Amino acid sequence: MSSFKVLVVDDSPFMRKVFSDFISADPSFEVVATAANGMEAVERTIELAPDVITMDLEMPAMNGLEALKRIMALRPTPVIMLSAVTDNGTRDTIRALQYGAVDFIRKPDRSVKLDIRLVGEQLREKLHVAVEMARSGNYRMLPAVEEKPDKQEEEPQAIVPGERFPEPPAAAEPPQGEPERPSLAADPPASPNGTDRSGGPTAESPPKKPDPLRKKPAKSEPPPEDGLPRPAADGQSAPLVPKLAKPAPSARTARDDRTGLLKEPPRSRSVQQPERPLAKRPPPAEPAGGAGRKTKEAPAGNSAFEHLVAIGTSTGGPRALHEVLTNLPADFPAPVLIVQHMPPKFTQSLAQRLDSFSEIRVCEAQDGETVLSGTAYIAPGGKHMLLAKDPSSSAYRIVLSDEEPRSGHRPSVDKLFESLLGCKGLKRHIVVMTGMGSDGAKGMKALREDGAETTIAEAEQTCVVYGMPRSAVELGAASHVLRLQEIAPALVREVSARNK
Structure with missing residues (x-):
């Protein structure tokens, strides 16, 4: 060998x-x-x-x-x-x-x-x-997250004369007729073919700097004829996206024939968006002590939310979380609880960086804090994160735990998901994205059986590592399999249409 x-x-x-x-x-x-x-x-x-x-x-x-x-x-x-x-x-x-x-x-x-x-x-x-x-072939190099203007960041170092390697090529334009990835921030029409998958990274930005939240798609392998991922464990072809058992949809809540998720009636634009207008992104500002950070007012979230999103991810998670969180509007009517496998201190930096790109507030979770809609809470490295009902009110609070690692992980996705069991007063939307291993699969399965509204596994086509989502699919925990760029729009549609 x-x-x-x-x-x-x-x-x-x-x-x-x-x-x-x-x-x-x-x-x-x-x-x-x-x-x-x-x-x-x-x-x-x-x-x-x-x-x-x-x-x-x-x-x-x-x-x-x-x-x-x-x-x-x-x-x-x-x-x-x-x-x-x-x-x-x-x-x-x-x-x-x-x-x-x-x-x-x-x-x-x-x-x-x-x-x-x-x-x-x-x-x-x-x-x-x-x-x-x-x-x-289970590792995919996705396009890099493009930087926001950063006053404190050093300019890229110049290459000294005599260097023996060429300058990086300019990012290639997408092939004619191939649409870009969907976005909820006035992007071009959504792509049904998962163009975010990449066989290699994008090059450095050309002189005309693009929007920092927009990435040029790279070529992707052609999907199956029906556009859906298929399991490979037994070699049999079977759809992984059964429709959820719900009442007959109205014109407003018609379902997509391919994914089974809610979709909106035809509109003048092809990008599917909720009825309410999206909050405009404030111009980035840079407060003292935080390079590249933007000024963000205290969240106007509500502790009396009806929906909750929970996400688990590992290897490849920072870029996957960027894609999802930056496509949620500032008035997203649900909190987002996140477990990203990462050591202490690094989760705080991850939260700060994602917060600087996102319209919703992103923070590292603190023990005992009240959970609010429009806020994403990242479990601190080295701590399990759980959700608990406040006995003195109708609010929910964060509980951090030093219990033993679960399957070698602390924080553990399964621990977070299990804390949501029995929360029948909440419409729960569960997501497992790229990562090694199987953390989150058993918890997602239990939540689906407990009546969770939506359980989503990221499709293999866009996973950096197709481990955790594969385990969820093979266990029968995932009611929907979606490409990365489809997850945020699906969450927005599901939460908005059911937020009654």
């Missing part, structure tokens, strides 16, 4: 040696080269075509973020980031995940004497996952 080629990138000779030794100790891997900065990393990637790259964030000449963007534009390759547990480190790590990095590990910190052997074991495990996904 041939070894997988690994490129190790770090400005510290000591760390290059340590990580190279740990990687080489596994016969499945061969360290084909090392690089001391981002420029060398791009050159080595083009010359040697490694199977996977480990990339430090802070380096001279060209930092890890800029190198990542160039690599994903020139030769898309799975990249695992080495992140320092600092405020800047966690923020840059979240950005790297949205630029296209497959995962990250926390870099050993000499000041707190982290177990470097444990870090090495985690790195080897993530390397195996990365190469397995890449070789099996």
